[in-house]
Amino acid sequence: MIKCPFCQTPHVDGTLxxxxxxxxxxxxDKRGTDPLGTSEIGWMGExxxxxxxxSAIKGTGPLSVRLIIGDKKREVESPLNKAVHLGRLDPAxxxxxxxxxxxxxGLEKGVSRRHARILKREATVVVEDxxxxxxxxxxxxxxxxxxxxxxxxxxxxxxxxxxxxVHLK
Numbered sequence: 001m002i003k004c005p006f007c008q009t010p011h012v013d014g015t016l017x018x019x020x021x022x023x024x025x026x027x028x029d030k031r032g033t034d035p036l037g038t039s040e041i042g043w044m045g046e047x048x049x050x051x052x053x054x055s056a057i058k059g060t061g062p063l064s065v066r067l068i069i070g071d072k073k074r075e076v077e078s079p080l081n082k083a084v085h086l087g088r089l090d091p092a093x094x095x096x097x098x099x100x101x102x103x104x105x106g107l108e109k110g111v112s113r114r115h116a117r118i119l120k121r122e123a124t125v126v127v128e129d130x131x132x133x134x135x136x137x138x139x140x141x142x143x144x145x146x147x148x149x150x151x152x153x154x155x156x157x158x159x160x161x162x163x164x165x166v167h168l169k
Contacts, residue, residue: 087101
């Protein structure tokens with residue numbers, strides 16, 4: 001048994017964090033994080049010309065996403081300069097997704113308030129389920145919560161039971 005040094009709560013050996021106060025319990029473990037060398041971190045010490053050359057090599061990828069939503073085929077286009085959240089509007093809980101699926105039958109089709117997000121990572125576009133109850137699917141494959149999956153032009157995204165066609169531009 002391990003006792004939390006802060007609140008004295010007993011825990012099973014090998015427990016990482018105290019369930020009561022959150023204190024890290026393996027202080028004597030001496031596990032450290034190996035620091036990365038500066039050559040492994042692309043942004044440290046690079047001149048602007050080097051950064052521009054690296055991004056030109058990687059490519060810029062799509063700049064926006066166009067979604068064709070549900071049976072009514074409502075079209076929404078959004079730039080990919082920041083994360084695009086999909087879900088249902090709920091002012092009482094201060095939830096304001098960039099793409100509100102409420103009027104597309106979101107409630108009836110199992111869309112969570114904070115359901116999923118689409119974002120750009122370097123030159124690729126990914127979608128991530130945000131721990132929704134009814135799941136997020138790409139071309140029929142269920143996504144693991146909080147694990148980003150690559151999104152391709154023409155993919156079929158399913159948010160709960162709401163179908164969305166994805167086009168990257």
